[in-house]
Amino acid sequence: MTPADAVEGHEQTTESRTVVIRERLAQAGAVALRVCVGTRLGLVVFLGALAFFALYWRIGLFINDSYTLANALVALADGHLWVGEAVYGPGLETPGMVLHEGAYYGRNYGQIVFSLPFLWAFEGLAAVADPGLILSMAWALVIVALGRESGRLLDRPALGASAGVICALGTFAANVAVARPLPPRLFPIVALQVSSMVAAALGVVTLYRLVARIHDRRIGLAAATVTGLATPVAFWASLPKRHVIITALVLGTCYALYRSRLTASPDDLVSPLAFRAITYGLVGLATWIHGGEAFGVFLPLVVVDVSTARSNDPRSLVIVGIALFVSLAPFFVTNVLISGSPLKPPRVLSSFQYLGTGGTTSRTGWGTFVQSMIDGLPPAVAAPVTTVLTRSSVLFGQFFKGAGALVADPGRLYRVFVRGGDIPAVSEANFSQTFYLTVLEAAPVIAGVAGSLAVGAVGAWQFLCESPRAAVTRFWSRVRSRFRLRSRPRSWLAPLNVSPARTVDAFVVALSVSFLLMYISRLPLHAQLTVRYLLPLYPLAVYAMARQASLRRILAAHWRSGLWTWAGGVLVGCQLFVVVVAARSLGRGEAVQVHALVGLAAAGVFAVLAASSVLTERFDRATAVAGGLTAALGTDFLLLSGLVYFQYGQYALPAAGWVADLLATA
């Protein structure tokens, strides 16, 4: 071999090595893309959601307990968990901050850690690029990508790319024209907000993927669009609180649960059993953000999963257990670092107000009854009983309390789900302003759930109309077929015979009940705006609508009517709201109530039509129009609340701030 050959050979190996590395990188990118967003359409949904959330993104903190998170993030970026300085807010004693052995600590550490890489990325970018323009740049790049991917999806790549480029350059120029500097003090807040928006967008994509797998891509796209553009998920997307991240994890759990029930296919990245492990892993991660809510997801998951799993053999259970334990590790480690005990999260250190602990509880009738029972027992028996009850009341107390509140005052369901208006205790704490919205007022579009309720009612009616004897016989045969027991003696672990989609349905129902029971005793409450405690229920309601056969039929036949009504409702509706609010010079609470009343009226119509769609196809087009209108009212509220009613801090997109200023002077 001559030296020249050797050099050539060497060059060839370097070249082939670069090719290999490039291929590997491309592969890794493709896998990452597939894990996070699934398909190309998933990517479009993700980018679209991000682009939308940023339109009304105000850099700042909306609710005072976010100060806690922001200060804790600053501390963590400095390399310690204790919070030494109140960079934001009036001081360190903001809601959610805990004082433990002389040091202050934040909470929701999962969320804070998730924000950390975003903070580093932003600080890195800010070293070379103008901080005031980074977000405009990122948004423009998202738009470019959105155009490109949409174009490829619609088989019009050139058109998509040019449309994206034109939009991106146009808005970028507008943003640069009115750009303002972004002080470094706000970087951690930007990081918290970006991480929250990314989580929200991932949640929306996950809903798309779930529904697209159960039905088809169009239904999935519709569900994702409605969730991302017309429900409070988008309201809270850029407000860094736990709700959006928990919602995303909940949706991830639903998706993984569904995948764990499918038969393995060679295309899959991981096996159904691995998906089952992921289901629990996501719940474990949720504890790192909010242990109580994670438990509220875990409980229905265990019930639904164990009773419907194809197999509960020791191997599966061990794998699932390991996944859960590993996913709990960050939670445990954080707790040990702060409180010294893996089971004592920061939240527990400050506000430990559950039944039977610490003596600070309000004794309910049930509690007194239990106490009198225990008092009657001999001490040797009473002590362990008390311990068990104390421990379980920490976990289950909220649910009992919720059930008790519902029995004692069922009317609160109306004030949480239907009409809020002026609830004295709530308004008083909301600065005398009526900006409390119920679930239906905040997202009129979920009135479509009435369709699912109608199906249940019709089923029950048909059932009862038969002769009672036949009804009972059929009921038993159905129950027996559902509970088809295995021949093996370990029958308590025998699975029910339930389809994958039905499994998710059951989980969604159980999860909604769990969240409702967890929070209903505290609702209605101030500073909720859109009943944020129940935020996961909004996408779950959209899921329920997507599972509704008659609504799917309407969507397939009349999606154009719905879409155009939505577009018109957004373009015209926003202007009408602005005009009404300006002409009558309505205050903030009043403006929100205008949205509430209009939304409620439209929701009523949509609910009736959606319910009727179960029985007749005659009103299908009208139902599509009503659905589009309710969705538009949801979008109107998102945009106007972001650009007009709730202004705080500078806008991430300076041009949006310019529009907001214009609307403020109108």
Next chain:
Amino acid sequence: MHRSRALLYGAMVVIVTVPVLSGPALGVIDLTTTRLDGVGEGSATVDDVEVSDTARFDRALSSDSYILKVPDARIHVATIEGRPVVGYKISIHEMGYSRETSTILDTGDTGWVSLSLKELTLAPDRIDRQSYAGELKLTLRVNGTSETLYEGNMTVEVSE
């Protein structure tokens, strides 16, 4: 296909380059001048002021709270230079209450400029009379000095 790819990369290069040019490393141009630059500096002559002599406490829509609604004031700016600030303030001494909204004027703002007060919501128990005596004040703030453009009384009526 080739052309659209060139377009795509061209646009991305532009979008990425501009913030870098304006960034701390290069700093060729500064595109993000703060809006507060020069605020309160300059001069202005105001030759006419129009204010309302009544304001209202209205019941809020679908709630018992009251909303203070003060009509916009208008000032006629004859000449302007820089970015002076105009304060529009209402005080209701009987309630121990006052509120001021500042408006930044800009070089183009000659002629009639209207100033509005941010709306305020009060709990129902704060209001216990038919009307209150209010005081309006318009102040021009330039170069650290302040000049009173208008000072006068107004009646704040409570409408049921």
